[in-house]
Amino acid sequence: MLTEAFSRGFLGHSYFWAEESVRYLMIWAFFLAIGATGRNGMHIRTEMLVAALPPWGQWVCNMLASLAGLVFSLIMLFASVPQVERYYTMGMMTESTLDLPMWALFLAMPIGAVLLAIYYAGGLVRAWKGKDPFLPLPESGLSETGEKA
Amino acid sequence: AETLVLPNEVAATHWKTDYQKQFGDLVKQKTGGKIDVQVFPAGQLYNEQDALAALGTGSVQMVWPVSVRIESIAPQTGVLNLPFAVSDKMMTNACFSSGLTEIISSYVEPRGLKVLALLRTADLFFIFSGKDVKKMEDLKGTKVRVTGGRIFLDTMRRLGVSPVSMAASEMSSALSQGAIDGVFTSPAGWAEMIGISGKYAWYVPGFQLATYAVVVDGAWYDKLAPDLREAVSSSIHEIAQREWVEAKAADDKLIEKMKAQGAQFHVADEAELARWRDLAKRAVEPFDKAHPDLVAKIKKLEASCGVGG
Amino acid sequence: MNAALALPAVLVFLAIGCHVAVALGLVAATLLVLFGGVPITVIAQTAFKSVNSYSLMAIPMFVLAGNLMMRGRIAELMIELVGSIVRAVRGGLAQTVLITSVFFAAVSGSSVGSAAAIGSATVDGLKREDYPARFAAALVAVGGTLGLMIPPSLGFILIGAIVGLPVDKLFMAGILPGIMEAILLMVGVAIMARRNNYGHKIDRPDFRGFASRLPMAVPALLMPVLVIGSIYSGFLTPTEVSAFAAGYAALLCLIVYRTVTLGAMWQTARDSILQTTMIFAVVMGGSLVGFVMARIGVSAALVSALHAAEMNHYTFLLVVNLLLLFLGMFLDGIALIVLTAPLLFPAAVALGIDPIHFAVIMVANVEIATLTPPIGLNLFVMSGIARLPVHEVARGVMPFFAIRLTALALITYVPAISLALVK
Numbered sequence A: 001m002l003t004e005a006f007s008r009g010f011l012g013h014s015y016f017w018a019e020e021s022v023r024y025l026m027i028w029a030f031f032l033a034i035g036a037t038g039r040n041g042m043h044i045r046t047e048m049l050v051a052a053l054p055p056w057g058q059w060v061c062n063m064l065a066s067l068a069g070l071v072f073s074l075i076m077l078f079a080s081v082p083q084v085e086r087y088y089t090m091g092m093m094t095e096s097t098l099d100l101p102m103w104a105l106f107l108a109m110p111i112g113a114v115l116l117a118i119y120y121a122g123g124l125v126r127a128w129k130g131k132d133p134f135l136p137l138p139e140s141g142l143s144e145t146g147e148k149a
Numbered sequence B: 001a002e003t004l005v006l007p008n009e010v011a012a013t014h015w016k017t018d019y020q021k022q023f024g025d026l027v028k029q030k031t032g033g034k035i036d037v038q039v040f041p042a043g044q045l046y047n048e049q050d051a052l053a054a055l056g057t058g059s060v061q062m063v064w065p066v067s068v069r070i071e072s073i074a075p076q077t078g079v080l081n082l083p084f085a086v087s088d089k090m091m092t093n094a095c096f097s098s099g100l101t102e103i104i105s106s107y108v109e110p111r112g113l114k115v116l117a118l119l120r121t122a123d124l125f126f127i128f129s130g131k132d133v134k135k136m137e138d139l140k141g142t143k144v145r146v147t148g149g150r151i152f153l154d155t156m157r158r159l160g161v162s163p164v165s166m167a168a169s170e171m172s173s174a175l176s177q178g179a180i181d182g183v184f185t186s187p188a189g190w191a192e193m194i195g196i197s198g199k200y201a202w203y204v205p206g207f208q209l210a211t212y213a214v215v216v217d218g219a220w221y222d223k224l225a226p227d228l229r230e231a232v233s234s235s236i237h238e239i240a241q242r243e244w245v246e247a248k249a250a251d252d253k254l255i256e257k258m259k260a261q262g263a264q265f266h267v268a269d270e271a272e273l274a275r276w277r278d279l280a281k282r283a284v285e286p287f288d289k290a291h292p293d294l295v296a297k298i299k300k301l302e303a304s305c306g307v308g309g
Numbered sequence C: 001m002n003a004a005l006a007l008p009a010v011l012v013f014l015a016i017g018c019h020v021a022v023a024l025g026l027v028a029a030t031l032l033v034l035f036g037g038v039p040i041t042v043i044a045q046t047a048f049k050s051v052n053s054y055s056l057m058a059i060p061m062f063v064l065a066g067n068l069m070m071r072g073r074i075a076e077l078m079i080e081l082v083g084s085i086v087r088a089v090r091g092g093l094a095q096t097v098l099i100t101s102v103f104f105a106a107v108s109g110s111s112v113g114s115a116a117a118i119g120s121a122t123v124d125g126l127k128r129e130d131y132p133a134r135f136a137a138a139l140v141a142v143g144g145t146l147g148l149m150i151p152p153s154l155g156f157i158l159i160g161a162i163v164g165l166p167v168d169k170l171f172m173a174g175i176l177p178g179i180m181e182a183i184l185l186m187v188g189v190a191i192m193a194r195r196n197n198y199g200h201k202i203d204r205p206d207f208r209g210f211a212s213r214l215p216m217a218v219p220a221l222l223m224p225v226l227v228i229g230s231i232y233s234g235f236l237t238p239t240e241v242s243a244f245a246a247g248y249a250a251l252l253c254l255i256v257y258r259t260v261t262l263g264a265m266w267q268t269a270r271d272s273i274l275q276t277t278m279i280f281a282v283v284m285g286g287s288l289v290g291f292v293m294a295r296i297g298v299s300a301a302l303v304s305a306l307h308a309a310e311m312n313h314y315t316f317l318l319v320v321n322l323l324l325l326f327l328g329m330f331l332d333g334i335a336l337i338v339l340t341a342p343l344l345f346p347a348a349v350a351l352g353i354d355p356i357h358f359a360v361i362m363v364a365n366v367e368i369a370t371l372t373p374p375i376g377l378n379l380f381v382m383s384g385i386a387r388l389p390v391h392e393v394a395r396g397v398m399p400f401f402a403i404r405l406t407a408l409a410l411i412t413y414v415p416a417i418s419l420a421l422v423k
């Protein structure tokens, strides 16, 4: 991106591929990090109402919230797999200059969905045992500045 | 009844949506309502790239994207987007246009798609805000917003133009701020998005005549009863024939409108045109080398239909 | 009817503690599958497309830049510099905090980032000078919201990406409203400080101290100038500027001030990716809601209902502000934008309201939403930093609401404040 900025500003050239490759890297980074973001307790939610409930109410809400996450991950998975397949049989390439197969780019989504599903399945287990399913997990090593943006 | 889902990404008031609705009416009439064409304008359901990708999943049956889009599926179809690939004269010749459509379709058929027709999008030209371009050399050193494939970009560089990619929504302000010198666009883009702040137009007829490809889900189409298939096919051909003439007339009218507002509109003369064709020939060499069979097929078609240039 | 269920359903999912992205995405996907007659792959493509956007690519780098400036203890530097002069007035440290908030707003994209950076540097100092703890926490929380209005702003980037508006123009539009809000806040603080006799003051401005600190601060002060200047001149796109800002912030913290180690830098980059992922996930869920609203025809129905009601745009803006203030109590900024922007922008444009002006109105509401209980991120952050219960911080914010509502009314009914700088 910086290279593109400089070259466009100073050399009068535009590298179409720079914009594209940054975008594709970000997409992959996003889907790969989506489960990890959960494990670090950084997906945004509000616990205020739940915190005010008696323990059994908390247990129910935590179970439901984890289940909702799991269902959403599975919808993502089942919605994206046929699309990856079709991109594969169609052989569509990404727009303009990079010439990546679309299926390889889109594959990030089902992979992200699986990682998210694993995270929520873990959450469901933690909720079942009566723990808070969404606290940062000990192994995640969240830093002090890891506030939500 | 069969459903034919036909999404587009232009406004509901755009002429492309009109033609799609006319196509729907015609199909309905010819099939006695056995095929129900559902037009989803303005990206309500899908943008065209996504719709194209969804052909064959059962959720979309037809899309009319600009032909550049199918280049991402079959690079050979890029022949449509080469400079001087087609002209109004060639495409209003029924023999040539149906022959070309068949050739293009043959390259996407292995991917489960079919091209039924080619429609006229627009013959594109250069718009500048402060530079009165009258010949090839005047383009040297300019920054121009373009959309286009590799060969087009290569041609631009041969002309000494720095191609800039930018969202359509930003090009008008970029032009007036001087971030770019010009824009390569259609008469409609000129009249509606840029206006008279792009005072100078430089038009090389046929240099980049953009088309829409009418793409259909191949498996779905093949499974239709023969009479229904015939109804879809004849409807789209009727539309295409009419559209090609009407779209050209509409563009001419827009150019006249801009001229009336004080725009300078220069058209390349025969000698200049010959130089552009010569330049284009060199730019398309790599494509010709990569796809000799395709080039031979088209040459043969041009000769047999009597439209060769 | 179906779509009318969407909003309460989202709120129920939020209430039971679902992640915001899940609440949005799950409700939308369910509606699509049950009622919309939409093939399931549409969900995948819509979700994918929402994060496949050039404008959004500015977010990770601006988040990183803000986090680095926060870690790099740049806030202390600014407080000392500004304070050496401004503390000569009554309530001077509070004014210093506000001026520093403006500086931070111009280098950081989020409201929480600004509040956290300034809060940890000033809350204890404010308490030492006998400002009530509640007032101190509220001041920083309110000042932090300027980060959303003054560019760079994640709020404007999101609106630009979702609605399809040029982010550079949105950034320009936020400058004057942001400065106006800051001035109104400073007037308000002056009145509060005088009336309640808040804080200490030094006898006269310490110009010598100011002059000695200035050279050290110049590289940091240069950052907002460079960031806003390069967007304004059109030299760089906002996405390119974000990369530049992150690079410059890294340079400041690693080399100029040496306040961040390489290890801390790595940690900060990692946090920034996770924060970005959180934002993108909400955008993804919100895009599905936006899609389902358009698909089921809610957006179109809303526009025609407005026409049928013959609502003029003054009433419309009043209704929108009330709606956003209400929803803003329960939703955080990102969710508020992704949920309402796809619905409200077409309606606003249909009534002849400039979309850029409307974006500024929306951001002004988002600023307030981060301050309103029960769910206000800046309240939570300051509750943590000032070690006060959330409701105490919220009580402290109360007097500031009058100021924010005044600013909101001015922004809403004087479009020139937003549009004067937009070419």
Ligand code: NA
Residues within 6 Å of the ligand: C104, C105, C106, C107, C108, C109, C110, C146, C147, C148, C149, C150, C151, C152, C153
């Ligand atoms: Na900001």
Ligand code: NA
Residues within 6 Å of the ligand: C328, C329, C330, C331, C332, C368, C369, C370, C371, C372, C373, C374, C375, C376, C377
């Ligand atoms: Na709130």
